[in-house]
Amino acid sequence: MSQTYRITLLPGDGIGPEIMAVTVDILKLVGEQQGIQFEFTEALLGGAAIDATGEPLPQATLSQCQASDAVMLAAIGGYKWDNLPRSQRPETGLLGLRAGLKLFANLRPATILPQLIDASSLKREVVEGVDLMVVRELTGGIYFGEPKGVFETESGEQRGVNTMAYNLSEIDRIGRVAFETARKRGKKLCSVDKANVLEVSQLWRDRMNELAKEYSDVELSHLYVDNAAMQLVRDPKQFDTIVTGNLFGDILSDIAAMLTGSIGMLPSASLGADGPGLFEPVHGSAPDIAGQDKANPMAQVLSAAMMLRYGLDQPQAASKLEKAVGQVLDQGYRTGDTMSEGMKLVGCQAMGAALKDALKAG
Numbered sequence: 001m002s003q004t005y006r007i008t009l010l011p012g013d014g015i016g017p018e019i020m021a022v023t024v025d026i027l028k029l030v031g032e033q034q035g036i037q038f039e040f041t042e043a044l045l046g047g048a049a050i051d052a053t054g055e056p057l058p059q060a061t062l063s064q065c066q067a068s069d070a071v072m073l074a075a076i077g078g079y080k081w082d083n084l085p086r087s088q089r090p091e092t093g094l095l096g097l098r099a100g101l102k103l104f105a106n107l108r109p110a111t112i113l114p115q116l117i118d119a120s121s122l123k124r125e126v127v128e129g130v131d132l133m134v135v136r137e138l139t140g141g142i143y144f145g146e147p148k149g150v151f152e153t154e155s156g157e158q159r160g161v162n163t164m165a166y167n168l169s170e171i172d173r174i175g176r177v178a179f180e181t182a183r184k185r186g187k188k189l190c191s192v193d194k195a196n197v198l199e200v201s202q203l204w205r206d207r208m209n210e211l212a213k214e215y216s217d218v219e220l221s222h223l224y225v226d227n228a229a230m231q232l233v234r235d236p237k238q239f240d241t242i243v244t245g246n247l248f249g250d251i252l253s254d255i256a257a258m259l260t261g262s263i264g265m266l267p268s269a270s271l272g273a274d275g276p277g278l279f280e281p282v283h284g285s286a287p288d289i290a291g292q293d294k295a296n297p298m299a300q301v302l303s304a305a306m307m308l309r310y311g312l313d314q315p316q317a318a319s320k321l322e323k324a325v326g327q328v329l330d331q332g333y334r335t336g337d338t339m340s341e342g343m344k345l346v347g348c349q350a351m352g353a354a355l356k357d358a359l360k361a362g
């Protein structure tokens, strides 16, 4: 029996529409091959939404996302909207979407593909075989804590305030996702915090230790965030699954991404307790190359694979997409971001065509 999934597409800004178009094409093909039907509808988010409606996350977009089986986002933002007041910035739309869909768990894998080892800025022996997963808390911490704002002190000076706060239940639910994730991977979980300085981190650490008793098959360790940043660059292979809060996860996931050579290769999944997940590349909207057919669509395609695996429970179709990416890299096709000597430089659309060929052949 064939199944129809309602997918909301948020192409967003910059290179977003280009990589989304290529990915939707590929999803249609894999759907045909696997007997999966998709009903795609587009909605506005970010700069595109600001231009059309004045707000980065129109209510219509949120409602449409809430009513779908999964949401696929490309990228948002660009110079054009950088100087708007915070409430009207593209990033505010993305944060509102994460909160509106209650997507508290953000999975960001960083896997070194053997074909791209030389694209990494680190030595081959340091990065070869890296396969780690950052589980980032996404709807709490300093991104959302109250009080926040710019206030005036008694002496009339301006004072900017954000608050890093976690309720125990928020720590608990992200901890459980992380232990479950580690259990399905290498059974090693490293919790990253700043418990030597921050009370919120001590609560975090204590709860992770409590949870470890329930997941005795997973080995739990702890690192302070500054040390974790150093260890990620010094010896990334020591890590399997990392769990951390919103801000630390934002920073560490960019470091982890760069180990792999190109942020243009990395997907992510954001999941809630129930309801649709959000699947998006880790990279941004790259306004400098937008509209030039230069973007690497692979992170978007791999995000579609995460959607199939984690959002729609279609692991076979997910594996097909991942395999096609490997094959196309084996064939030597590269976009500018991963280009190296002897490889074939192609644009976004040609990369999409190569991926489709690989799917048809596979």
Ligand code: IPM
Binding pocket: 091, 094, 095, 250
């Ligand atoms: C990310 C981005 C976002 C974040 C921005 C665009 C709001 O950096 O997804 O990592 O900080 O979460």
Ligand code: MG
Binding pocket: 250, 251, 254
């Ligand atoms: Mg970030």
